[in-house]
Amino acid sequence: MNTVDCTTKYRPFAPVALPDRQWPSRTITTAPRWCSVDLRDGNQALVEPMGWERKLRLWDTLIAMGFKEIEVGFPAASQTDFDFVRMLIEENRIPQDVTIQVLTQSRESLIARTFEAVRGAPHAIIHLYNSTSTLQRRVVFGLEEDGIIDIALKGARLIRELAADMAGITKISYEYSPESFTGTELPFAVRITEAVMEALGVTPDNPLIINLPATVEMSTPNIYADQIEWFARTVKNRDALVISVHPHNDRGTAVAAAELALMAGADRVEGTLFGNGERTGNVDVVTLALNMFTQGVDPKLDVANIASLVEVSEYCTRLPVHPRHPYAGELVYTAFSGSHQDAISKGLAALRKSNQAEWEVPYLPIDPADVGRGYEAVIRINSQSGKGGVAYILERDHGLQTPRKLRIEFSETIQRITDTEERELNPGEIWDAFETDYLTSGTEESPWRLVEYTTVPVTGSEGSDGKRTLVATVEKGGESVKVEGTGNGPIDAFVNALKAAFGIQIQVLDYHEHSVGSGADAHAICYLETIVDDKGPLFGVGRHTNIVKASLHAVLSAANRSLRARYK
Numbered sequence: 001m002n003t004v005d006c007t008t009k010y011r012p013f014a015p016v017a018l019p020d021r022q023w024p025s026r027t028i029t030t031a032p033r034w035c036s037v038d039l040r041d042g043n044q045a046l047v048e049p050m051g052w053e054r055k056l057r058l059w060d061t062l063i064a065m066g067f068k069e070i071e072v073g074f075p076a077a078s079q080t081d082f083d084f085v086r087m088l089i090e091e092n093r094i095p096q097d098v099t100i101q102v103l104t105q106s107r108e109s110l111i112a113r114t115f116e117a118v119r120g121a122p123h124a125i126i127h128l129y130n131s132t133s134t135l136q137r138r139v140v141f142g143l144e145e146d147g148i149i150d151i152a153l154k155g156a157r158l159i160r161e162l163a164a165d166m167a168g169i170t171k172i173s174y175e176y177s178p179e180s181f182t183g184t185e186l187p188f189a190v191r192i193t194e195a196v197m198e199a200l201g202v203t204p205d206n207p208l209i210i211n212l213p214a215t216v217e218m219s220t221p222n223i224y225a226d227q228i229e230w231f232a233r234t235v236k237n238r239d240a241l242v243i244s245v246h247p248h249n250d251r252g253t254a255v256a257a258a259e260l261a262l263m264a265g266a267d268r269v270e271g272t273l274f275g276n277g278e279r280t281g282n283v284d285v286v287t288l289a290l291n292m293f294t295q296g297v298d299p300k301l302d303v304a305n306i307a308s309l310v311e312v313s314e315y316c317t318r319l320p321v322h323p324r325h326p327y328a329g330e331l332v333y334t335a336f337s338g339s340h341q342d343a344i345s346k347g348l349a350a351l352r353k354s355n356q357a358e359w360e361v362p363y364l365p366i367d368p369a370d371v372g373r374g375y376e377a378v379i380r381i382n383s384q385s386g387k388g389g390v391a392y393i394l395e396r397d398h399g400l401q402t403p404r405k406l407r408i409e410f411s412e413t414i415q416r417i418t419d420t421e422e423r424e425l426n427p428g429e430i431w432d433a434f435e436t437d438y439l440t441s442g443t444e445e446s447p448w449r450l451v452e453y454t455t456v457p458v459t460g461s462e463g464s465d466g467k468r469t470l471v472a473t474v475e476k477g478g479e480s481v482k483v484e485g486t487g488n489g490p491i492d493a494f495v496n497a498l499k500a501a502f503g504i505q506i507q508v509l510d511y512h513e514h515s516v517g518s519g520a521d522a523h524a525i526c527y528l529e530t531i532v533d534d535k536g537p538l539f540g541v542g543r544h545t546n547i548v549k550a551s552l553h554a555v556l557s558a559a560n561r562s563l564r565a566r567y568k
């Protein structure tokens, strides 16, 4: 029971009055303009901010992914940020279709230094911000609305001046963030934006990127979408604006907020790889991009090698990507639970058989191969797993198409091991268990062993009807015995031979056989469902390059398995 009375300590976020909201019936059909803020918002939230080498590695990765706008730092804040921007420019590292973006507070000295940093770049976005929320106006700035507008306008006018001075050297675009937008009254957000637009003299040809950040995610994502739609419908000269969103993830719904904001009219998204950023992070652009991808929308970001993105992100941020992180986590293409495994393996088989282009596999919203992940880890086995998963591993790794009843039987063996050992079994251990149980002979646990055999047709006797006589050498517990029997085929003849020599009674209920591999490696696998001396039904499995030998091995496999404790 909570001891804090949340009803007095916290208050619900007021909804936006927008009864004719349009966004709920829209869908996302094109990629937004992406802006990576890894090197700024992501960097400023790190325990150890990135040095040059890490920044450069991240920069190269972002470029390779296809980002065309990258916020490279807060150059007035630190020498490292300043020097990094200079290096990109002086070493001609900025591709011609990429624009760098830099952040600054609305303070004269910081703005001047920011311009110094970008001088000589082909194109730069100067990103100006000041906090506009009710709370920050009161507790941080001690100012009324007009005072806050004043801060923004002083900065905007200076930026316009300095941009004009830089004409012909560096093309400057403008971005303004009414920071803490989500805590700002909407009419005030529009008012300050319109004032900044006027101060900057923006036009549809030279628009302002108006970034409406969920600096703190304070409400459900539908309310953020309402805020964006309300803003877009109310602000004057909408066509001189590019509406950008910058969601943080305080409530864990930044991805949803960004998506709904796009439906509400946002044109651009600022975010980071895997959501690194202040507190619970920025919106994760990789997830956003792949969410689009799985809806058939080209995200215009290359996320095809997700493992290398994880590797770079973990190296640069020194923070791990969670094993359950959407699309990227180590475990997100893995099912341990039986019913999931069963559906996945049936789904994969159906897809292979149908040859259809469209991806449709239960529990796998995306083909792991599309992000460079293999199928090896799709099914892993522990005590939550079922027969489908175990059978999948046997087929995937060893080509065994086990009959349904054998799957049930063997999965009980695996279940016993995983329950006893309380851990995952790797594919090698599953195969070992199968070999030990079904394919081993001539050991203490599996004393029966086939040494050799020959068959001859029964001739001369009346009504022999294709019967054969089989003569074999069989070992039991190391002792060799020659056996002989006649039957409708080799299995029948062998069963009769064993009965005559040892008194063992093997009744064959069902028979399956298939080949595995091809060429010199080809061999036959035979599965026999049997009752051995009233024990069973139980399976015997035989494997050999010779199809008859495979079936005789299967008979002795059943005999061996009837000695197991569980059949006593």
Ligand SMILES: CC(=O)SCCNC(=O)CCNC(=O)[C@H](O)C(C)(C)COP(=O)(O)OP(=O)(O)OC[C@H]1O[C@@H](n2cnc3c(N)ncnc32)[C@H](O)[C@@H]1OP(=O)(O)O
Residues within 6 Å of the ligand: 041, 044, 074, 076, 077, 078, 104, 105, 106, 107, 129, 130, 131, 140, 141, 151, 179, 215, 278
């Ligand atoms: C939501 C965000 O992520 S915004 C980006 C935040 N990122 C960072 O802060 C990282 C880099 N920042 C820094 O290194 C430093 O804060 C600097 C160099 C920018 C400024 O440092 P300092 O001037 O020493 O201190 P500090 O950041 O505490 O400045 C606070 C002052 O700036 C004012 N201020 C804060 N934001 C702004 C702004 N956007 N525009 C104008 N003034 C601002 C505050 O009112 C306060 O004024 P006061 O000194 O009169 O009380």
Ligand SMILES: CC(C)C(=O)C(=O)O
Residues within 6 Å of the ligand: 041, 103, 129, 177, 179, 180, 211, 213, 214, 215, 216, 246, 248
């Ligand atoms: C500077 C702004 C865009 C910011 O980082 C935020 O509001 O989170």
